[in-house]
Amino acid sequence: MQTNPLSIHNMSVAYQKKPVLRNVSFEVPEGKLIGIVGPNGAGKSTLIKAALGLIPRLSGDVSIYGKPYAEQRKMVGYVPQRESVDWDFPTNALDVVMMGRYGHLGWFKRPGQAEKRFAMECLAKVGMTEFADRQISQLSGGQQQRIFLARALAQDAKLYFMDEPFVGVDAATEKAIITLLNELKMQGKTVLVVHHDLATVKEYFDWVMLLNVQLLDFGPVEQTFTADKLQQTYGGRLTILDHDNQSSMIMNTR
Template sequence: MYPVDIENVTVAYHKKPVLQDISMQVPEGKLIGIIGPNGAGKSTLIKAILGLIPRASGDVSIYGKTYSKQRKKIGYVPQRGSVDWDFPTNALDVVLMGRYGHIGWLKRPKKSDVGLARICLDKVGMLDYADRQISQLSGGQQQRVFLARALCQDADIYFMDEPFVGVDAATERAIITLLTELKQKGKTVLVVHHDLQTAEDYFDWILLLNLRKIAFGPTEQVFTIDNLQKAYGGRLAFLKDKVMVEGSQG
């Protein structure tokens, strides 16, 4: 039974398909990068899996059941730009939100829940900011807090939408270290990622996407120049055996 099983998923906006006929079976305990050009449907795929947007067709199962029956098994880190950072709450309370699936929305967190939230903040280097309003944190610090919230859920599957965007190098290293630790614990982690320079180093498996599935499998099999050209078309430049999207930096 696969952590995520996607069959013939199509998503359309205003009758225009933005994802077409996506099928794949996600293996357990892998760190998986979802990669493709802007507008390829990467974030849309995650939202379709999680039921955040309607699917025009197709089915998704989480360990053989619908998402609604498996919510506790899933942790989700959305794009930072989609979050209302002016909401009046502190970092510790944000992380405690990750426990609500276990304790219920109307029940108060136990001391053990608060203790776990503090441990998760400590893991991402944010324990000293537990009482700080999230609006007062930098972009990298906010991302660390949301990662701590996902850790606090103690999920089996994690979906992360562009977690490295807008963070400094130290935060990026901290995030990839934590994702690797999750994988080593047998968790399945799917990450929307845009930097082709780091993709080979970061991920065990890669999904190359451009409205349709271009390729999905172990990184050494999928991350080839042929597949990248199929995904990105003529927007690739090749420098010293490295591949980058034309117009990008670094």
């Protein structure tokens, strides 16, 4: 029987007794690019961290291909928010990418030439081969993001979580990221991406999750990413404009 890459049932999370996620349940189909959208404070990053056991859950079950995450770590890749990383840590780009191989090697076995070649191939896929020996603190924000994507590739996972990979990157890096995501999809991988730019959701993703503490909807973009459902998700913070039947969305800052 085929099991889904990710299944979450009745997951709740709170910070200092304030609910951040409430009774979230969904099943993720295999081989899809999935955008997770919602207003600030909706629980998007919390969803990923709770699923990976990085923060405690009040309740709920999470399974990766039918088993607990602790038993399936090798099948999962994770790209955290760039600002959550200590970029002053004294290491170079290649070493960061090689860290993605540790789950396959075990922590006490040193990576050899085969792992180094694989890591270099991952750097090549994100256009960063020439920066392999560069200290990560000397890289631009977009370059740092590419390095973390290469590390996720080195994990050779089946399910990927990416927390705001497009934030603060240049246009070339954004194009490189979406090209990479589509390559992963072509390989049958499943990718969940926390995303803020509503204007690119239809272009970038197959499915979309609408989240605001509770799960408001989850499904194929053409069915789920509608003006009514977005208004429900964002409330008064979203204005829908319609120009010649082409809808566009503006976030209200007040």
